[in-house]
Amino acid sequence: MSFINFIRCALIHIATAQHVPHWTAPTPDPTKPLGGFEMVNQAQHIEVYHAGEEYGTYNHAAMLDFYNGLFLLAWKNGPNTEDKDGQRILYSQSYDGLNWTKTDGKNILFPSLSTAKQACAMFVGPPIIINNRWYVGASPGVPTDAAAGAQFCLWPDPVTPRNCGPPGRKQLNNTLIMREILGFHSFGPLFWASRVVPSGWEEASEMYNVSVLSNMPSEIQDDIDTLSDTEKDVPCTRPESGNLKCEACAGGCQLYSSINIPDPSDPSKSAIGNERTHYNIPPGSPSDSSDVILYRSGGYPYLFASTRSRAGQLSWSPPNATNIPNDESNLNAGRLPDGRIYLLNNPVYRQKPNNSQVSELRFRNPVTIALSSDGYNFNKAVALISCTALTNSSTCAPRFAGGGKNPGPSYPQGLALTSPAPAHLQGFYAVVTNNKEDVWITKVPFSSLPTINATL
Numbered sequence: 001m002s003f004i005n006f007i008r009c010a011l012i013h014i015a016t017a018q019h020v021p022h023w024t025a026p027t028p029d030p031t032k033p034l035g036g037f038e039m040v041n042q043a044q045h046i047e048v049y050h051a052g053e054e055y056g057t058y059n060h061a062a063m064l065d066f067y068n069g070l071f072l073l074a075w076k077n078g079p080n081t082e083d084k085d086g087q088r089i090l091y092s093q094s095y096d097g098l099n100w101t102k103t104d105g106k107n108i109l110f111p112s113l114s115t116a117k118q119a120c121a122m123f124v125g126p127p128i129i130i131n132n133r134w135y136v137g138a139s140p141g142v143p144t145d146a147a148a149g150a151q152f153c154l155w156p157d158p159v160t161p162r163n164c165g166p167p168g169r170k171q172l173n174n175t176l177i178m179r180e181i182l183g184f185h186s187f188g189p190l191f192w193a194s195r196v197v198p199s200g201w202e203e204a205s206e207m208y209n210v211s212v213l214s215n216m217p218s219e220i221q222d223d224i225d226t227l228s229d230t231e232k233d234v235p236c237t238r239p240e241s242g243n244l245k246c247e248a249c250a251g252g253c254q255l256y257s258s259i260n261i262p263d264p265s266d267p268s269k270s271a272i273g274n275e276r277t278h279y280n281i282p283p284g285s286p287s288d289s290s291d292v293i294l295y296r297s298g299g300y301p302y303l304f305a306s307t308r309s310r311a312g313q314l315s316w317s318p319p320n321a322t323n324i325p326n327d328e329s330n331l332n333a334g335r336l337p338d339g340r341i342y343l344l345n346n347p348v349y350r351q352k353p354n355n356s357q358v359s360e361l362r363f364r365n366p367v368t369i370a371l372s373s374d375g376y377n378f379n380k381a382v383a384l385i386s387c388t389a390l391t392n393s394s395t396c397a398p399r400f401a402g403g404g405k406n407p408g409p410s411y412p413q414g415l416a417l418t419s420p421a422p423a424h425l426q427g428f429y430a431v432v433t434n435n436k437e438d439v440w441i442t443k444v445p446f447s448s449l450p451t452i453n454a455t456l
Helices: 005-015 202-207 216-229
Strands: 046-047 058-067 070-078 088-094 106-108 121-124 128-130 133-141 179-182 267-270 272-280 291-297 300-306 320-325 332-335 341-345 366-372 380-385 409-417 427-434 438-444
Touching: 046 088, 058 133, 058 202, 058 409, 058 427, 058 438, 070 121, 070 427, 070 438, 088 121, 106 133, 106 179, 128 216, 133 216, 133 366, 179 409, 332 409, 366 409, 366 427, 380 409, 380 427, 380 438
Parallel strands: 272 332
Antiparallel strands: 046 438, 058 070, 070 088, 088 106, 121 133, 128 133, 133 179, 272 291, 291 300, 300 320, 332 341, 341 366, 366 380, 409 427, 427 438
């Protein structure tokens, strides 16, 4: 099947499928500046880390959270190339979302776990709050193709039995490593979220003083055991902080092992990528579905979507192709204070030249925010972050040599902060990395986001 025919079939499926998320905002135009999107007003762009050779020129896949008056950013950091030996997790913190602690080589949240016998690249996931304790987790991967099975975007995916993408990849159980976030520059000890050291990581555990769960205080053991109980909702509600972010599926996310959508151009591969995002359908939506997972595709310019009508892994629909544009990049969705759903991604898909080599990476720009009042029809979108509007030293091309560095901003994570958070902190935040080198955070007031008058 040709690529064009595959697109046509996907769109026909969209037209006949019931309640599949879809895009009615303007179609991205790669020939126009910002893909034809208007730039959001009143955005503040803050560079958290400007890459340099002293502390690592590869930085990517940042995670963002807020709790007890404190913001946390965490991202993977390597000497120069994506997902190679020595990749570790760095962090920065802020009390106001605008002024962030500096990277000085000491701000290591998770070490690489590399040893003389075992190469390692670390991957960080979204923080989570359990019983009023704030945790962050990461997992080691073995280069090359380290992200397969090690990267995770949602809870409880990294908990044993592990459920991380892409489909068909081996899952190494007991490889979730965690620590508690205690406060400003204050963290608890490293521990495996299991009662055994995972096979192959014994030497690293001893070298980096990583405990097992059974050696942690009983309240921490109870917290982590909660993540393994699919009969309970993964904790996400944070009314005391005003943080609406929730990177979790109640009752468990769709199992990657249940997904079988072959790539039409290579049936031995999956059409589904290893990154996904989740959101709950707003009350009053015309659908009986409760929530949605959007998937990055494995090589096509749009997203896939699964829905379910009740909690539980067995109730997820097979992923359906949507017409939501995406540039083979990560994405993030969530809820705004007024109940609308936002989607952050790179929607402008730029074809590579006919003579392009596999090693040439697609230009990702801008990151947009698309909005839907019912969780299905995304009918408004604006540019949120563009590499053309940052600084003279963080533009639209990497400054340093290194593999896997797509030019432009990508891999967004959003956070909506509302009352009872202090008024000066309230607003919408998004973190990206630019050129997979520099870490940026953007803040915009909710009033700057587009209004929505109607849905389909």
